[in-house]
Amino acid sequence: MKFNSALESIKTYEAGKPIELVVREYGIDKDSIVKLASNENPFGCSPKVKEAIHAIVDNMSLYPDDSMVKLKTALSSKYAIQNNELIIGAGSDQVIEFAIHAKAHAGSKVLMNSVTFAMYEIYAKQVGAKIIRTASREHKMDEFYALYCEHKPSIVFLCTPNNPTGDGLLAEEMLSFIEKVDSDTLVVVDGAYMEYARFKNPSFAVEPRDLVEKFDNVLFLGTFSKAYGLGGMRVGYGIAQAPIIEALYKVRPPFNITTLSLEAASVALEDEAFVQECIADNFKEMARYEDFARSKGIDVIESYTNFVTLLLPEEKNSSKIAQELLKKGMIVRDLSSYGLNAIRVTVGTTVQNNRFFELTNPLV
Structure with missing residues (x-):
């Protein structure tokens, strides 16, 4: 059977290994496995969310509210925007898909960083677009602007x-770049980890309201999968001026978010104290990873997220180390597929992090 020829150049996205798969492959007891590969909140979601979910399970026979007015109103209040400046997706990656299908096509070009979220390329190649990448691992706006001018x-x-690296981009530098971009170029600012950057250093925080007020060609992405602890619910969102949102709605399927997911995300926004406590603990525990790396002579990328990227020396192989850890029930992310001899580790609870240091110490 023949398929779309564009699929030939697409590599399947590799998600972090689920705990159940490790149990089957290695015969390890489920309770002894520690998953630090997918950047989930190790404390889960707010207890208020769990209570709210239990309260609406009798409504599962009905389709969800496709207007999503409760969640949109909560997000509009949080960011001081209008409901028509919002679109909700099954994870922010679905909003990425909307943006690609609404704007890109065969023959167009999509510019992204050298090392970045794989789904940008996957969705772009689905429509036949050409991928343009910068040379540097970090986001360097001079490189972006040079490639922008060359390729439009x-x-x-x-x-x-x-x-997957965790480094941040100064908001001032990013805004300066966007100001020089033609209004017909869609700039997507993926802020999946923005809650962490905002906590660590406000200079790295991008406010969606500022983008919407200043630019008619910018789409901001946010998610409930990280700081809000709702990875399993798959809720993300896009914020932009109304004409962009109207265009994205034309490629959005109906009822793309479940009733449970909508309720969970809405209630999660009501417990900001829980989220801030989780983020504070994240950076306290992250300092232990930085100390561990220094003690081993390992370079660590300064992280504004809930994970750390350990750049291993040449004599250490990231794939082998990740595999050895997997055999011991520790799931981390090998970044060799991104061209990096590195492992990415989600910052877990104190107990989980202790286990990582114990298992990794003899390997590095």
């Missing part, structure tokens, strides 16, 4: 803080 891409992706 339809879409530019700026991931800050960046996945």
Whole structure:
């Protein structure tokens, strides 16, 4: 059977290994496995969310509210925007898909960082777009602008803080770049980890309201999968001026968010204290990873997220180390597929992090 020829150049996205798969492959007891590979909140979601979910389970026979008015109103209040400046997706990656299908096409170009979220390229290649990448691992705006001037891409992706490396982009530098971009180029600012950057250093924080007020060609992405602890619910969102949102709605399927997911995200926004406590603990525990790396002579990328990227020396192989850890029930992310001899580790609870240091110490 023949398929779309564009699929030939697409590599399947590799998600972090689920705990159940490790149990099957290695015969390890489920309770002894520690997953630090997918950047989930190790404390889960707010207890208020769990209570709210239990209260609406009798409504599962009905389709969800496709207007999503409760969640949109909560997000509009949080960011001081209008409901028509919002679109909700099954994870922010679905909003990325909307943006690609609404703006890119065969023959157009999409500009992104050298090392960044894999789904930008995957969705772009699905429509036949050409991928343009910078040379540097970090987001360097001079490189972006030079490539922008040369290629005039339809879409530019700026991931800050960046996945999978964790480094951030100063908001001032990013805004300066956007101001020089033609209004017909869509600039997507992926802020999946923005809650962490805002906590660590306000200079790296991008406020969606500022983008909407200043630019008619910028789409900001946010998610409930990270700081809010709702990865399993798959809720993300896009914020932009109304004409962009109207265009994205034309490629959005109906009822793309479940009733449970909508309720969970809405209630999660009501417990900001829980989120801030989780973020504070994240950076307290992250300092232990930085100390561990220094004690081993390992370079660590300064992170504005809930994970750390350990750049290993040449004599250490990231794939082998990740595999050895997996055999012991510790799931981390090998970044060799991104061209880095590195492992990415989600910052877990104190107990989980203790286990990581114990298992990793003899390997590095």
